[in-house]
Amino acid sequence: MPISAGIPAPDFEMLDDTNTPRKLSDYRGKNVVLYFYPKDDTPGCTKEACNFRDDYSAYEQAGVVILGVSPDSVASHVKFKKKFQLQFPLLADDEHKVCDLYQVWGPKKFMGKEYEGVLRTTFLIDTEGNIKRVFENVRPAEHSVELLNELQG
Numbered sequence: 001m002p003i004s005a006g007i008p009a010p011d012f013e014m015l016d017d018t019n020t021p022r023k024l025s026d027y028r029g030k031n032v033v034l035y036f037y038p039k040d041d042t043p044g045c046t047k048e049a050c051n052f053r054d055d056y057s058a059y060e061q062a063g064v065v066i067l068g069v070s071p072d073s074v075a076s077h078v079k080f081k082k083k084f085q086l087q088f089p090l091l092a093d094d095e096h097k098v099c100d101l102y103q104v105w106g107p108k109k110f111m112g113k114e115y116e117g118v119l120r121t122t123f124l125i126d127t128e129g130n131i132k133r134v135f136e137n138v139r140p141a142e143h144s145v146e147l148l149n150e151l152q153g
Contacts, residue, residue: 003103005133009034009125012098014069014091017077022067022091025129031064032125033147035138036104038118040072040080040090048120048140049086055144056087062151070118071096124150 003010009032013023024032035052037045052059052066059066066088072080077090091098096118099105104121107114122135122143133150135143 003123003131003134005131007131009123009129009131010101011129012101014093014098015074016089016091017074017081018089019074022089024067024125027065027067027125028129029127031062031127031132031151033059033064033066033122034069034102034125035066035122035143036069036099036102036118037120039070040076041083044120044140045070046080046084048138048143049080050084051141051144052088053084053086055148058148059151062148064151067091069093069098071099122147 009024011023011025013021016022037048039045049068068088068090071093073094074092077092081090093099096105099118102123104119105116106119108117120138122138123131124133124147126132
């Protein structure tokens with residue numbers, strides 16, 4: 001069944017950048033921005049993360065938790081988070097099991113080469129743990145503003 005708005009968000013457990021296990025179900029009662037990105041410290045992923053960082057107070061005021069997920073290791077997340085002073089947890093999905101669960105792992109193309117990787121996607125999850133909206137083919141530079149507009153709308 002495709003992951004789409006209106007269904008319960010699949011629960012998961014992954015280690016964050018402090019080596020702490022995080023479960024989606026730990027955030028019931030809060031709205032969650034669950035964003036999947038391809039790789040730490042690459043241009044698009046850095047732009048997306050820094051926009052979330054710069055808009056973080058607006059998410060906090062709205063009572064929204066941001067969780068970033070990529071197939072990078074905990075150690076990679078530690079460096080990325082420190083380098084750009086990111087205030088939100090980065091979750092290590094190094095075997096891309098959660099990416100598979102959310103159906104965001106698939107064929108990609110870069111400079112004429114085809115490979116498997118993370119399809120940049122964000123899930124807005126409501127306080128009950130249901131998917132409220134799915135954002136596919138995210139544009140890193142505009143995405144944080146797009147999400148804030150959705151949350152206020």
